[in-house]
Amino acid sequence: MTLRGIIDYLEVLQIAGVSDWGPFRISDEERETFRQRLGPASEVPAPPSQKISQPIATPNSDMSKRTTAAPEKDLSINDRAAELAQIAAEVAKCRKCKELAATRTQTVFGVGNPAARLVFLGEAPGADEDRQGIPFVGRAGQLLTDMIVKGMKLKREEIYICNVLRCRPPGNRNPEKTEAENCRPFLDRTLAVIRPEFICCLGAIAAQNLLGTEETIGWLRGTVHSFQGMKVVCTYHPAYLLRNPSAKAKTWEDLQLLMREMGLPVPKK
Secondary structure (H helix, E strand, O other): OOHHHHHHHHHHHHHOOOOOOHHHOOOHHHHHHHHHHHOOOOOOOOOOOEEEEOOOOOOOOOHHHOOEEEEOOOOOHHHHHHHHHHHHHHHHHOOOOHHHHHHOOOOOOEEEOOOOOEEEEEOOOOHHHHHHOOOOOOHHHHHHHHHHHHHOOOOHHHOEEEEOOOOOOHHHOOOOHHHHHHHHHHHHHHHHHHOOOEEEEEOHHHHHHHHOOOOOHHHHOOOEEEEOOEEEEEEOOHHHHHHOHHHHHHHHHHHHHHHHHHOOOOOOO
């Protein structure tokens, strides 16, 4: 890991609106001093050697055919930040999906704690996300924040948030199968770096893509699934809840299930 990698990632976080990173917070003056010492920009260093870990198959899934690259040893939070910054840089250059690359304003990678216990996984960026480069910043994003802060009593910066796709589909249409497959290596590498204990899939598309199933969200929710040793809880997407407020009660049940699995106190509502 290099000092430049840390600085670059901090700039990514700053763009993403994450302003308070405790011991990792640096001022603009300090950042410029670091850059002067480092001299001209150099290529991002190659990631450390990796090994392939076998996936854990889930019911009605084809995950036995998928493998995910995992770091060979535990990484510090600085190392994880640098690794995520490198992946984000690769995503920004990706043009595998010609339509998405041609219509996007920018890619939307992910935001949050590089060593989070919990990752929230959505389906794809919307118009607000495409404009700002940050996942879940529109009305659905505000509802997700309420779910995290008011419901789970966590801070948004404690967890990590990303999507199956890192580009906005035109008209906010559902991701196509080929698009999800093209973006899947970025998701797998992201999870391999963060190594969360828990994943919360928001909506059917996120759940189906992660778990390799065609089951509906109504069938998938209410059960703890497993992916690569991580516990997975599925619930409705915040955008769906905005259109169907009556489903909020079931989503709260799913969050309670997740909190119990995480060993968190379940507040009464």
